[in-house]
Amino acid sequence: xxxxxxxxxxxxxxxxxxxxxxxxxxxxxxxxxxxxxxxxxxxxxxxxxxxxxxxxxxxxxxxxxxxxxxxxxxxxxxxxxxxxxxxxxxxxxxxxxxxxxxxxxxxxxxxxxxxxxxxxxxxxxxxxxxxxxxxxxxxxxxxxxxxx
Numbered sequence: 001x002x003x004x005x006x007x008x009x010x011x012x013x014x015x016x017x018x019x020x021x022x023x024x025x026x027x028x029x030x031x032x033x034x035x036x037x038x039x040x041x042x043x044x045x046x047x048x049x050x051x052x053x054x055x056x057x058x059x060x061x062x063x064x065x066x067x068x069x070x071x072x073x074x075x076x077x078x079x080x081x082x083x084x085x086x087x088x089x090x091x092x093x094x095x096x097x098x099x100x101x102x103x104x105x106x107x108x109x110x111x112x113x114x115x116x117x118x119x120x121x122x123x124x125x126x127x128x129x130x131x132x133x134x135x136x137x138x139x140x141x142x143x144x145x146x147x148x
Contacts, residue, residue: 013095013114017077020110026103031078036098039078046123046144051086056146063141067127068105072120075101077108079116087140089115089130109139 011019021028031039051057058066078098083089095114108118108129119126128140 013111014097017096017099017108017111020106020108021099021101021103024104024106026101026106028099028101028103031076031098031100035100036078037081039076039098040081042123043078043117043119043126044084047084047117047126047142047147049085050142050147051084051140053086055086055142057140057142059138059140063127063139064107064109066141067118067125067139068107070105070120070125072105073103075105075118075120077101077116077118079114084128087128087130088138089128091115 018028057063076099077096079094079096080089080091081094082091096111096116105118108116108127111129113131115130117126117128123144125141125143128138128142130138130140
């Protein structure tokens with residue numbers, strides 16, 4: 001929260017995310033709309049139906065632990081534009097922009113009011129945050145080799 005003329009003004013989720021990335025030494029760039037759509041389309045080709053049935057995945061605290069163990073210094077943070085079959089993703093609006101990041105993975109659990117995924121460019125794994133984080137099982141971590 002930032003002071004403004006004696007009032008306290010809450011920063012947006014996007015501003016908070018950018019601040020967290022900056023403070024963690026992550027270099028980031030906003031993905032334009034066409035690149036955001038391209039990244040989400042690629043993600044859906046790999047993971048779009050991976051959460052139906054009883055998939056092998058980690059959720060909750062185990063997902064957070066698995067995610068933070070990944071050796072990764074290049075990744076995307078992309079908000080969903082529509083729901084995901086098998087997950088409690090209900091997009092009501094875009095709370096954050098899409099980002100391409102270079103640097104360490106950071107804990108993004110505070111941004112659970114946004115529906116988004118994190119994944120490296122090769123989509124070998126993904127972390128999904130939903131508004132239901134820790135309420136109905138999320139967040140969710142899954143590797144592509146667990147669904148093949």
